[in-house]
Amino acid sequence: MKSKKSFWIGLGTGIGISLLIVTLYFGIQSVLDFTKTAGLGLIESEYGSQDEKFEDILEKLNTYYHEDINPENMYKEAYRGFVDGVGDPYTVYFSKDEFKSFTEDIDGTYEGIGAYVGFGETKDELLIIAPMVGSPSEKAGLKAMDRFISVDGTDVSGMTTEELVKLIKGKKGTTVVIKVSRNDEVLEYSVVRDEIVVPTVSHEMLENKIGYLRIGGFDRVTETQFLEAFLELEAQNQEGMIIDLRYNGGGLTHVVSAIADELLPKGIIYYTEDKEGNKATVYSDEERQFNKPLVVLVNQSSASASEILAGAIKDHERGVIVGTTTFGKGLVQQPVILNDGSVLKVTVAKYFTADGHYIQGVGIEPDIIAELPELDENATVPEDWDPQLDVAMDTILEMVKK
Known part of the structure; x- marks a missing residue:
């Protein structure tokens, strides 16, 4: 006691x-x-x-x-x-100025380094999905799937993609220092900003009359650029076409739908479904379609709108998908304007391919797997070395023979 x-x-x-x-x-x-x-x-x-x-x-x-x-x-x-707090990395708040900056990306011109960015496995992991061809980021040495650590000394952990982009953008001629992680190695790059006029489409006629058309993103200018390139290849009597969607981070759904409509027969391109179960379906008509052999190249950086196009072509059996499994973004966002001009970018629905496949976190599996072999960073390779394109070319030549 x-x-x-x-x-x-x-x-x-x-x-x-x-x-x-x-x-x-x-x-x-x-x-x-x-x-x-x-x-x-x-x-x-x-x-x-x-x-x-x-x-x-x-x-x-x-x-x-x-x-x-x-x-x-x-x-x-x-x-x-x-x-x-919603817990969705794609649902974000923009101030009025931030949203203005965000919309510059889809208008086709801005001042920055020229790279598509996005989330990795978690929202704390910000990645370079793909440097734009010929851009300051590509020239400086930044590569797809580099993980951002800091921008001008500012730690980017926990930032949204919009916050990251705001740090990266700046006046033409100024320099931004970007620190990234690549294969467990920390690297730092000084990148001189420039005016980025986004050439979203490039094309050329390859040997054996095979047209090659690369789409880097689906911006407002992309439909026009695609049609110009496509019609030029047709005028040169292409016997088949390879569409390259590798490192295509996505873009505007109405633009990719218009392009899909040029290639597909009458039918479903994709459909969306909101939380109430309401469906909205996007169709292609029968006015135009591409009836020659078609191969679509994809990789792990093919995301969002590029997956809509690849998925539609695959489900309609209008072409062969070659490459590696795509990124896996099956969500649709919509801007909601608040009273003071600030904006919510809200995930409003899931999207499904024509055959009903939901690809979020899964991606689209290629019909033919073609991987790039891992190389030492200092390895010297020919400028035109592209084993995935070689597989695509072999595939389409077999299709032409049939």
């Missing part, structure tokens, strides 16, 4: 001494914090609303933070964090 009494006296004395030490050293507020941490809250009550809690936090920060604070910036970050 005596030992129990001594224990409780000792415990009470210990807590009292601890409170006294904290009070003398840090002040009364730390005492309250200490007691809450120890499970001994002196004053605790529920807030009447979330707004009341925000006001209390702001008041406390104004009182105790060692420097002046910027409430406007805090609210902006609170909006961003609130939306981030």
Whole structure:
């Protein structure tokens, strides 16, 4: 009995001494914090609303933070964090200025380094999905699937793609220092920004009258660029066509739908389904279709809209898919404008290929697997070395023979 009494006296004395030490050293507020941490809250009550809690936090920060604070910036970050709480890396908040910057990407011109960026396996992993051909990023040595570490010394962990892009963009002629991780090696590149006029389509006639058409992304200008390239190849009497969607990070769904309509017979291109089960289907008509042999090249960086095109061609059996499994983005976003001009980019639906395949996190499997062998970074290879394209060429020549 005596030992129990001594224990409780000792415990009470210990807590009292601890409170006294904290009070003398840090002040009364730390005492309250200490007691809450120890499970001994002196004053605790529920807030009447979330707004009341925000006001209390702001008041406390104004009182105790060692420097002046910027409430406007805090609210902006609170909006961003609130939306981030949805748990979807593609559903994000934009300020008015941020959304203006975002839309520049799909207009075809901007000042920056020329690279498609996106998330890796988690939203904390930001990747270069693909450098644009001939861009400052490609010239500097950045490569597809490089993982961002920092931009001009700013750690990018936890950022959205929009926040990352804002750091990377800047006036033509200025330099941005980008640190990345590649195969567990940390690398740093100084990239001189330039005006990026996005040439989303390139083409040429290969040997044996095989047309080659590469689509780098589906921007507003892409449909026109595609038609110009396609008609030029047709005018040269191509006997078959290879469409290269490797490193195509996606873009506008109405643009890829228009291109698919030029190639496919009458039928479904893709359809979407929202959380209520409502479906919206996008069709191709019977006015035009491509009836010659067709091969589509894809890889792990073929994402979103490029997967819509590859999936439609595969499901309609209008061509052969060659390469490696695609990225796997089967979600559709839509901008929702708020009263003050700021914007929510919201995932509003899932999309499915014509045969009903949902590719989110899965991707599209090629009909013929063709991988690039791993090479030492310092290895010297011929400029035109492309074993995946070689497989595509062998495949389409066999199709032409038939």
